[in-house]
Amino acid sequence: MExxxxxxxxxxxxxxxxxxxxxxxxxxxxxxxxxxxxxxLPFLLMPxxxxxxxxxxxxxxxxxxxxxxxxxxxxxxxxxYSVLLSIFYGVCWLLGRFSxxxxxAPNAAITIFFIAFLGxxxxxxxALHPHVRRITLRTYKPLTRSMRIVFASDLHFxxxxxxxxxxxxxxRINAEDPDLVIFGGDLVDRSLSFVMRExxxxxLRSLRAPMGLYSVMxxxxxxxxxxxxxxxxxxxxxxxxxxxESIPVSSSVWITGLDDERFGKKGYEAPAAQGSDLHIxxxxxxxxxxxxxxxxxxxxxxxxxxxxxxxxxxxxTQRLFALDHGTQAFGxxxxxxxxxxxxxxxxxxxxxxxxxxxxxxxPIKK
Numbered sequence: 454m455e456x457x458x459x460x461x462x463x464x465x466x467x468x469x470x471x472x473x474x475x476x477x478x479x480x481x482x483x484x485x486x487x488x489x490x491x492x493x494l495p496f497l498l499m500p501x502x503x504x505x506x507x508x509x510x511x512x513x514x515x516x517x518x519x520x521x522x523x524x525x526x527x528x529x530x531x532x533x534y535s536v537l538l539s540i541f542y543g544v545c546w547l548l549g550r551f552s553x554x555x556x557x558a559p560n561a562a563i564t565i566f567f568i569a570f571l572g573x574x575x576x577x578x579x580a581l582h583p584h585v586r587r588i589t590l591r592t593y594k595p596l597t598r599s600m601r602i603v604f605a606s607d608l609h610f611x612x613x614x615x616x617x618x619x620x621x622x623x624x625r626i627n628a629e630d631p632d633l634v635i636f637g638g639d640l641v642d643r644s645l646s647f648v649m650r651e652x653x654x655x656x657l658r659s660l661r662a663p664m665g666l667y668s669v670m671x672x673x674x675x676x677x678x679x680x681x682x683x684x685x686x687x688x689x690x691x692x693x694x695x696x697x698e699s700i701p702v703s704s705s706v707w708i709t710g711l712d713d714e715r716f717g718k719k720g721y722e723a724p725a726a727q728g729s730d731l732h733i734x735x736x737x738x739x740x741x742x743x744x745x746x747x748x749x750x751x752x753x754x755x756x757x758x759x760x761x762x763x764x765x766x767x768x769x770t771q772r773l774f775a776l777d778h779g780t781q782a783f784g785x786x787x788x789x790x791x792x793x794x795x796x797x798x799x800x801x802x803x804x805x806x807x808x809x810x811x812x813x814x815x816p817i818k819k
Contacts, residue, residue, distance in 0.1 A: 458643060458677065462507045465798070469500030469529050476535040479542055483562030499528035507798070510612055510647045518647070522612035523800055527577060530763070530801040534569040537765075541565060576763050576801030583794055583807035585625065588780055589815060590787050592751060594731045596705055596816040600664070603629050604810040606637025606737075606756025607793030609673065610653045611644060614795050619656035622794060622809075626660060629811050633664040633702060637756035638671025638713065638737030640687065642797050645679040649686065658690045664702050666692045667710070671737040671757065673797065675716035695735065697721035705729075709750070711736035726750045731814065739774050739790045746783035752812065753788035760792035760805030767805055778805060787812075 473496040481487035503525025506518055513521075542561045549557035603626050610619065626634060641648050648654055660666055668687070674680050684694050695710025697718060702708055707730055712718050714737070723741070725748040726732035732752075734745040739755035746753070760778035761767030770777035780789045789812070792805045 459508050462504055465529070466500050466504040469503060469532060470497060472532040472536045473497060473500055473528075475539070476532055479535070479539055479562050480566055483559040483566065499525060500532075501525075503529055506612060510644045515615070515647070515651045518612050519615060526613065526798060526800045527573060530576060530799045531569055531573040533799070534572050535565060538565045538569060572803060573801060576803040579802035579806045580796060580800050583625070583809065585629070586780075586791075586808045586810050587813070588787070588789065588810065589813045590752065591815045591817050592731065593817050594705070594751065595729055596731060596814065599816060600632040600706075600814045601629060602633045602635065602733075602752075602812040602814065603631040603662070604635045604637060604754045604789065604791060604812065605794050606754075606791040607639040607671070607759060607795055607797075608636070609639055609642040609793075609795035609797050610648045611642025611797075612647065613642065613797070613800050615651050615653045616655070618795070619654055623656045623659050625809060629809075631662045631811070633706070634660060634662045634666045635708070635733070635735055635754055636666070636668035636692065637735065637754055637791060637793075638669045639673040639756065639793070639795075639797075640668065640671070641679075641683055642673055642795075643677050645677065645683050645686070654687070654690070657687070657692065660691070664706070667702065667708055667735075668692050668694050669710045669735050669737050670694065670696055670713045670717055672713050672716050675713055680716075699724050701730075706731045706733065708733045708735060711741065714738045714740050723748065734786075739776055739788075742775050742783060742788050742790075746786040746788070749784075750786050752814075753783070753786055754791070754810075755789075756791045756793050758790060758792070759796055762796055762799070762805060763801050763803035764805075780810075 477493050477496040502521050506521025506525050510518055545561035546558040674683055695708055696712045699709040709723050732750045734750040735754045738757040742753055758770045758777045761770040776790045778790050778792045789810055791810050792808050794807050794809055
């Protein structure tokens, strides 16, 4: 499995090298300082730094890997927008040729550079500033009191997110004074050994919730083949994994958790919600939202999509899922798909900021 993950990053790196070369050719028409051929070298170096930061996680110091992952990832985001916006450059180049306006394409290249640069900068800023999204569910379920649920998905501890990130996450969650905390999978990005080497997740030991801490498995938790080791590691910290089972977390609240859709165990049939208790359905990838509604669950939680992570990829996730992010009622069930608190590969958010979700469940007195 590690070979296939590395192959993915090699393919992305190859695309980055092609995109960087193309972008250099476009930008040098607008910036005279790029006219020398040697200026192509930094454009080629950055995708290689990206590759080193994501492939050699076990053999280099943590600080160096983190620097390479961030700088290389930000560069790849910049190149993504540069190539995407090159359509505008191509149009200007054609118009310049036919209208005999030689400055049209160079001016377009300069404009694209600043748009891509500002978009990337804003994306990094949004990635570093998660917000709290608050929801209220009023229910006739006979709860003895109101309760507060914190849902946090896609933490992605790893080469991009480490110890300080974990400390801030724990502070945000504990500040909400939750009764129950649910994690939506992808707690670890890929390399559990890298996370354990740094102690990135040690802060999770300080989480406090009277009704407990629970999690489902995500594709990143399982894709490297260390899912059971991660489960053991985190359950020692007090996080209980719910994998293809339904368990009571209090006298009146149940959680049903599904294994990951792609890498987890198949064949589990989630039970229908029964009785007057509050029933919560949690999974990583939001594939069973309609099924959970039909089985009369009260609350549904999922993550995985990142809401597309940055514009315009959100247009793809909107077509793939019945709910790619946000909160929506499906029958009598309130479904929430989180954009996630962390992210993977490219450290940018644009248009879909990171979040934790706080659900206040308020019983209605009859």
